[in-house]
Amino acid sequence: MLKLIDMMHIAIFTALMAVLGFMPPLFLSFTPVPITLQTLGVMLAGSILRPKSAFLSQLVFLLLVAFGAPLLPGGRGGFGVFFGPSAGFLIAYPLASWLISLAANRLRKVTVLRLFFTHIVFGIIFIYLLGIPVQAFIMHIDLSQAAFMSLAYVPGDLIKAAVSAFLAIKITQALSLSDTMFTKGG
Amino acid sequence: MMDSMIIGKYVPGTSLVHRLDPRTKLITIFLFVCIVFLANNVQTYALLGLFTIGVVSLTRVPFSFLMKGLKPIIWIVLFTFLLHILMTHEGPIIFQIGFFKVYEGGLVQGIFISLRFVYLILITTLLTLTTTPIEITDGMEQLLNPLKKLKLPVHELALMMSISLRFIPTLMEETDKIMKAQMARGVDFTSGPVKERVKAIVPLLVPLFVSAFKRAEELAVAMEARGYQGGEGRTKYRKLVWTGKDTSVIVSLIVLAALLFFLRA
Numbered sequence: 544m545l546k547l548i549d550m551m552h553i554a555i556f557t558a559l560m561a562v563l564g565f566m567p568p569l570f571l572s573f574t575p576v577p578i579t580l581q582t583l584g585v586m587l588a589g590s591i592l593r594p595k596s597a598f599l600s601q602l603v604f605l606l607l608v609a610f611g612a613p614l615l616p617g618g619r620g621g622f623g624v625f626f627g628p629s630a631g632f633l634i635a636y637p638l639a640s641w642l643i644s645l646a647a648n649r650l651r652k653v654t655v656l657r658l659f660f661t662h663i664v665f666g667i668i669f670i671y672l673l674g675i676p677v678q679a680f681i682m683h684i685d686l687s688q689a690a691f692m693s694l695a696y697v698p699g700d701l702i703k704a705a706v707s708a709f710l711a712i713k714i715t716q717a718l719s720l721s722d723t724m725f726t727k728g729g
Numbered sequence: 730m731m732d733s734m735i736i737g738k739y740v741p742g743t744s745l746v747h748r749l750d751p752r753t754k755l756i757t758i759f760l761f762v763c764i765v766f767l768a769n770n771v772q773t774y775a776l777l778g779l780f781t782i783g784v785v786s787l788t789r790v791p792f793s794f795l796m797k798g799l800k801p802i803i804w805i806v807l808f809t810f811l812l813h814i815l816m817t818h819e820g821p822i823i824f825q826i827g828f829f830k831v832y833e834g835g836l837v838q839g840i841f842i843s844l845r846f847v848y849l850i851l852i853t854t855l856l857t858l859t860t861t862p863i864e865i866t867d868g869m870e871q872l873l874n875p876l877k878k879l880k881l882p883v884h885e886l887a888l889m890m891s892i893s894l895r896f897i898p899t900l901m902e903e904t905d906k907i908m909k910a911q912m913a914r915g916v917d918f919t920s921g922p923v924k925e926r927v928k929a930i931v932p933l934l935v936p937l938f939v940s941a942f943k944r945a946e947e948l949a950v951a952m953e954a955r956g957y958q959g960g961e962g963r964t965k966y967r968k969l970v971w972t973g974k975d976t977s978v979i980v981s982l983i984v985l986a987a988l989l990f991f992l993r994a
Binding site: 602 | 849852862865885888899904
């Protein structure tokens with residue numbers, strides 16, 4: 544069962560995800576998935592929280608969205624978004640942050656560079672692998688067309704992977720007095 | 730930047746839709762999202778349109794609020810519409826400008842898929858417009874109760890949902906405060922080259938996350954001190970009541986689904 548402190552970390556992190564989503568996104572004119580700081584939250588959850596908490600924080604976030612809270616960038620929300628073009632990307636969030644957390648715990652020495660690569664593998668490639676086919680399916684377009692549209696996000700996502708690696712280490716250092724959350728395994 | 734966002738966007742009211750049990754509304758949305766995909770011709774899309782307009786007028790929520798809900802997705806709708814017009818090459822050509830051809834199949838499919846988006850967004854927006862976030866999480870907890878048998882922590886999930894909803898505005902305020910504090914120290918968040926703006930994220934997010942995590946710890950201590958011990962044997966202050974209205978709403982949805990099934994091509 545979940546400990547109370549873990550539950551509170553999850554709940555607060557979910558709220559942080561929402562706050563990140565409210566920071567102004569970068570809109571691109573030729574693709575329906577906007578660049579946002581929200582995926583920063585996916586990577587940060589993975590590299591700050593334990594695997595289970597990271598997964599749950601994203602799951603709670605998606606549940607809030609599903610039940611209509613307009614927390615996605617641009618004030619989107621509601622069950623309908625899981626049938627929209629970004630559905631696959633959203634569903635990948637909990638899995639991605641879980642994987643990032645697992646991988647980060649395996650790192651013998653956590654450095655910005657290593658976290659950066661972890662974020663690229665699980666926070667970008669993995670999310671794209673789930674997101675692109677779903678987008679193609681929902682918009683009734685070819686896989687290659689959907690993949691091509693996602694190309695536009697790669698630069699933004701690379702920046703986010705680097706920034707969140709740097710942030711994760713800064714935040715963990717700032718919080719290192721706390722013993723409950725940044726532990727190996729779990 | 731934060732002021733324009735209204736979390737939950739609840740519009741108080743006493744309409745029929747406001748008074749429905751939140752469970753009914755959740756089930757309705759769930760069913761609606763499923764049956765919307767049954768529609769595939771003019772009659773079925775018109776029927777769904779009538780239903781949506783009917784529900785919208787029942788809520789008596791001002792039209793401008795609905796438009797706010799639609800605004801962010803308008804361009805997604807337009808984009809999908811254009812994509813279909815350009816990519817679907819079925820049926821006769823309707824008109825042609827140079828090498829730019831519009832086929833009937835593309836136009837029809839573009840309109841249908843855009844309509845489907847609009848219906849989905851309208852109906853789901855209505856949930857948050859007519860139901861408080863607390864009612865929603867209460868309803869969700871009740872609906873998911875059977876899943877407790879599968880060891881799914883339903884109560885815990887609902888609690889975490891309510892707590893994060895409660896703390897979003899608080900953390901927004903905090904973000905604003907930190908932003909102002911850092912701006913006073915000379916950090917520029919709004920202008921400058923991309924590199925500088927990315928750098929400006931660090932002095933904003935590090936304090937935000939640190940204070941948020943401190944808050945989480947304080948919350949846990951406070952709850953422990955008050956003897957919180959999970960969902961077992963917990964009583965509720967707000968009780969959900971299922972009435973005849975709720976049953977009739979569900980029945981009318983089933984009728985709608987049946988009609989769609991017969992009318993679809």
